[in-house]
Amino acid sequence: MTHDGLELRSTITADGRLRINLERVEIARPEKGQLLVRVEAAPINPSDLGLLFGPADMTSLSAEGTEKDPVLTASVPEPALSAVRARIGQSMPVGNEGAGTVIEAGPDLQDLVGKRVAMIGGAMYAEFRLISPQACIVLPDGASASDGASLFVNPLTALGFVETMRADGHSAIVHAPAASNLGQMLVRICRDDGIGLVNIVRSQQQVDLLLGIGATHVVDSSAEDFPRRLEEAIAATGATLGFDAIGGGEMTSRMLNAMEAVAARKMQAYDRYGSATMKQVYIYGALDTGPTILKRGFGFTWSVGGWLLFDFLKRADQAVAGRMRERVAAEMTTTFASHYTDSISLADALNPDIAAAYQKKATGAKYLIVP
Numbered sequence: 001m002t003h004d005g006l007e008l009r010s011t012i013t014a015d016g017r018l019r020i021n022l023e024r025v026e027i028a029r030p031e032k033g034q035l036l037v038r039v040e041a042a043p044i045n046p047s048d049l050g051l052l053f054g055p056a057d058m059t060s061l062s063a064e065g066t067e068k069d070p071v072l073t074a075s076v077p078e079p080a081l082s083a084v085r086a087r088i089g090q091s092m093p094v095g096n097e098g099a100g101t102v103i104e105a106g107p108d109l110q111d112l113v114g115k116r117v118a119m120i121g122g123a124m125y126a127e128f129r130l131i132s133p134q135a136c137i138v139l140p141d142g143a144s145a146s147d148g149a150s151l152f153v154n155p156l157t158a159l160g161f162v163e164t165m166r167a168d169g170h171s172a173i174v175h176a177p178a179a180s181n182l183g184q185m186l187v188r189i190c191r192d193d194g195i196g197l198v199n200i201v202r203s204q205q206q207v208d209l210l211l212g213i214g215a216t217h218v219v220d221s222s223a224e225d226f227p228r229r230l231e232e233a234i235a236a237t238g239a240t241l242g243f244d245a246i247g248g249g250e251m252t253s254r255m256l257n258a259m260e261a262v263a264a265r266k267m268q269a270y271d272r273y274g275s276a277t278m279k280q281v282y283i284y285g286a287l288d289t290g291p292t293i294l295k296r297g298f299g300f301t302w303s304v305g306g307w308l309l310f311d312f313l314k315r316a317d318q319a320v321a322g323r324m325r326e327r328v329a330a331e332m333t334t335t336f337a338s339h340y341t342d343s344i345s346l347a348d349a350l351n352p353d354i355a356a357a358y359q360k361k362a363t364g365a366k367y368l369i370v371p
Contacts, residue, residue, distance in 0.1 A: 003027045003036065005127030006371070008346055009091045010052050012076055012084055018056040020072040021065065022346055023091065027128050032106040035131055037117060040145035042098030042124040043338065044349075044358050044367045045153050046245070046285055052094045054087075055080035055289075058359055061352045070350040095124030095369070099139070099148035109133060118148035125346060127371045137329050146368060150338040153309065154182040155328040157284070158189055158336075160312045163320055165195070165241050168280060172196030172239035174230075174255050176246060177287070178218070179206035179363045181338050187215045188335045196237030200230070200251070202363065221251075230258045235265070242281035243307065248288030252281045252304055253295045260298035274299015282307035287361050340368040 006022045013019065030036045056074040065071030081088070097120045102112045117136040123129060139148045165173055175186055178199030190197035191214040199210050199218045207218045217233040219226060233239075240263075242255040256279050263277035279298060284307040294304070313321055328336050344367055348354050358367040 002029060003128050006346055007123065007127070008052075008094050008125035008349060008369075010054070010094055011091045012054055012056075012081075012088055014081075014088050016076040016078060016081055018054060018074040018076055020052065020350060022070070022350070025126075027130055030104050030106045030109075030130060032108050033132060034106045035102050035109060035112060035117070035133060035136065036104040037100040037119060037129045037131060037136075038103050039098050039100040039124060039126055039129050039371050040116075041100070041149035041343075042095045042369045042371070043150045043153075043340070044369060045096060045150075046287065046361050047153065048094055048096055048125075049359055049361065050286070051092060053359060054084050058356065061355055063350070063352050070347055072350040072352060072355060093123035093126065095126070096120060096122060097150065097152040098124035098129070098369075099145040099151070100129070101145075103128075112138070115139070116143060116145065116148065118151040120152040125349070125369055125371070127346075137325060139329075139332070143332065145370075146340065146343075147332060147337075149368060150181070150366075151328050151332055151336060154185055154338065155336040156313070156324055157309045158182055158185040159324045159327065160307075160309055160316075161186060161243050162189060162193070162195060163316065163324070164282070164307070164312065168241060169278075170239070170241035170280070172198070172237040172241070174198040174200065174234065174239045174242040174259075174281075176200035176221070176242070176244050176251050176255070177202060177206075177363050178215075179209055180245070181366055182245075184210070184213060185336055187213055191215070192335070196239055198230070198233040198237055198239050200255075206363065227254070227258065230254065231261050234258050235262045240277060240279050244281055244283050245285030246288045247283045247286040248290035248292060250293045250295065252283060252292055253298075255281050256298040256302055256304075257295065260302075271299075274301060276301055278302070280305070284308065338366065341365045343368045343370045345369070346371050 004026045007025045009023045011019045060075040099118045116139045121135045179201045210218045219229045244252045259279040263275035279302040
C-alpha cells in the first residue's frame with residue numbers, strides 16, 4: 001500500500017515567475033534500508049529560504065490559487081534569472097531537516113517503527129518522507145518533534161566551526177551575527193570546551209542575551225566604539241578565524257582588519273606587507289545578498305572563502321562526523337536546544353503576510369513548519 005501526501009514545492013519559470021505551491025505526491029512503501037516517516041516538525045532555516053524563494057523580489061509576493069489549493073507567487077528580476085537557470089521549470093521540494101515518527105520500515109528496520117527521529121536530506125516540508133536510517137538520529141523516549149526538528153543544520157554547523165578551527169590551526173573564533181539560534185549554540189559549545197569566542201551582535205539587547213548564557217566577549221556592531229571593542233576582544237582571545245553569515249557589506253573586512261591590528265602589535269619591525277599572522281574568514285551565509293566589500297588594511301597573509309556544512313561533512317573524517325552527531329543527540333535539550341517564534345502549517349507558509357515575516361531572517365526569529 002502506498003501513501004500520498006502534500007509536499008511544498010518551489011518553481012521558477014523561464015519568464016521570471018516564482019511559484020510556490022502544495023503538490024500531492026505518491027510515496028512508495030519502504031524497502032530494505034528505508035524508513036517512512038510522518039513529518040511532524042521542520043524548521044525554516046536561511047539555507048531553506050535560498051531554495052524556497054531564490055532571487056525573487058520579495059516585495060512582489062502575492063497569493064493566488066484558492067483556499068483549498070493556495071499558491072504563492074513573486075517576480076524574479078531578469079538579471080537574476082541567469083543565476084538560477086539550472087532550476088528553471090523544475091518543481092523543487094524544500095526543507096533541509098525535520099523530525100517525525102517512523103510509521104513503516106523495510107524488513108531489516110522493523111525495530112524502528114514507532115520511533116521518533118530527526119532527519120536531514122531535503123524535502124522535509126511535507127507530510128511524509130521516505131529516508132535512510134543513515135540520515136536520521138533516533139530521539140530518546142519522550143522527546144518531542146520540535147526538540148528534534150533542528151538537530152542537524154545549526155548544531156552540526158556550530159560544531160563544524162570548532163572542528164574547522166582545530167583543523168586549520170587556529171585557537172579562537174570570531175562570529176557574526178552571534179545572537180541567532182546557531183550563535184547561541186556556538187556560545188555554549190565554546191563556553192563548555194574552553195574556546196575563545198568573539199561574538200558580534202547588532203544591539204545592546206543581544207549583548208545582554210549572550211552574556212546571560214555565558215558568553216565572555218560580546219561586541220555591538222551598532223555602537224560607535226565597535227572597532228575598538230572588536231580589536232580588544234580579538235586581542236583577549238587571540239582569534240584569527242572568523243565566520244560571517246552576513247556575507248554582503250564590510251563585516252568580513254572588519255574582522256580581518258581587527259585581526260591584523262592585533263597582530264601588528266607584536267611585530268618587531270615595520271613590514272610593508274603586513275604581519276605574518278594568517279587570518280581567515282569564512283562566509284557561510286547570505287543574510288545580506290549585496291557585494292562583499294573588502295577594505296584591505298590587513299596585509300597579505302589572509303584568506304576569505306566559503307563554508308558550507310554539507311561540503312564540510314563530505315570532507316570530514318567519519319570518526320569526527322560520528323562524534324559530532326553523538327554530541328548533538330546527547331545535548332539536544334541543552335547546548336543544542338532551539339526556540340521558535342511561531343509554528344505554522346504548510347498552507348500557512350503560502351500566506352504572503354506570514355511568508356514576509358519568516359523570510360526576513362531576523363536574528364532570534366525562527367519559524368517551525370508543522371505539516
